[in-house]
Amino acid sequence: MAPPRIGPTVQNGDPPTSPSPRLSRERILACALEIVDREGIEQLSMRRLAHALGHDPMSLYRHAANKAALLDGVAETVLNELTVDPTDPDWAAQLRAVARRYRHLALAHPNVVPLLVTRPLATPLALRPKGTLRPLEAILTLLTRSGFTGADALHIYRALFGLLHGHVLNELQELVDNPDETDDTLRLGLYRLPIGEFPLLRGLATALASYDGAAELERGLDILLAGLATAPP
Incomplete structure (x- = not known):
């Protein structure tokens, strides 16, 4: 589900034409998420965000010290939507539900996925934004x-x-090369691979073309949860 538009929308670089509401951390991060969703992480800057909000860039620094803090806040904003019920008596069913919700969020905010998957690797656990750690604490509980x-x-x-x-990185990169082609090998561009070097991969053209992200996730969860349920204590 697309995030709500917050504040005056910038079109073709024109300045906002309506009075700007008071700034808050929530409003700043919602607008930052909108920019990332629409234009990508690279297009987010303090100046770009301030322009979209209709405020001076310096006013943002009372709420976010720099772009890195903004990116952390965007990740927190998305992960706040990842609900976990730590009281569920069926832990396996709850983990499956969490996995489905996470995939839904990743597909709704594909430009945010690098913030969720790779950005935390550069930050020690205890220094990460608290909002990004809450799913971990809830699952541990x-x-x-x-x-x-x-x-x-x-x-x-x-x-x-x-x-x-x-899974989400795989699903987001499942691109079709020639969507109008009816032959799976041609549609996926696998004809470019020498058949002598990649016979098995080319032979899986139909399976690759029929990729179903939801079904693929369920299969992975079946394997993982079955193994956990039978693993020795």
């Missing part, structure tokens, strides 16, 4: 309440989000 040790709960969390991050 869910699993320890279900009888897992803290260490095992952390292992499960890492396995789940390792699967999710890999």
Whole structure:
């Protein structure tokens, strides 16, 4: 679901024409998310954001120290939508529901995915924005309440989000080369691969062409959760 438009919208660089409401962190981050969703991370800057909000760039620094802080806030804004019920007695069903919600958020905000998947790697865990850690704490609570040790709960969390991050990156790069072609090898551009070097990959043209992101995620979750349910304590 697309985020609501916040503040005056900039078209072709024209300045806002209506009075600008008072700034708040929530309004700034909502506008920043809108810019990232529409134009990409590279187009977000303090000056660009201030222009979209109808304020002087210096006024933003009371709410965000720099672009890095903005990007952290955008990630928090998206992850705030990732609900986890730590009281669910069926931990496996809850993890499956969380995985589906995460995929939904990734597809709704594809330009934010690098902030969710790769940006945290550059920041020590304790220094990451608290909002990005809340899903982790909630999942640890869910699993320890279900009888897992803290260490095992952390292992499960890492396995789940390792699967999710890999999945959303794969799904977002599943591009069709020639959509008007009816032959799967031609449609995916696999004819460019020498058949002598890539016989198996070219032979999977039909399976690759029929990629279903939702079904692929469910299959991955089936494998992961079945293994966790039967793993020795």
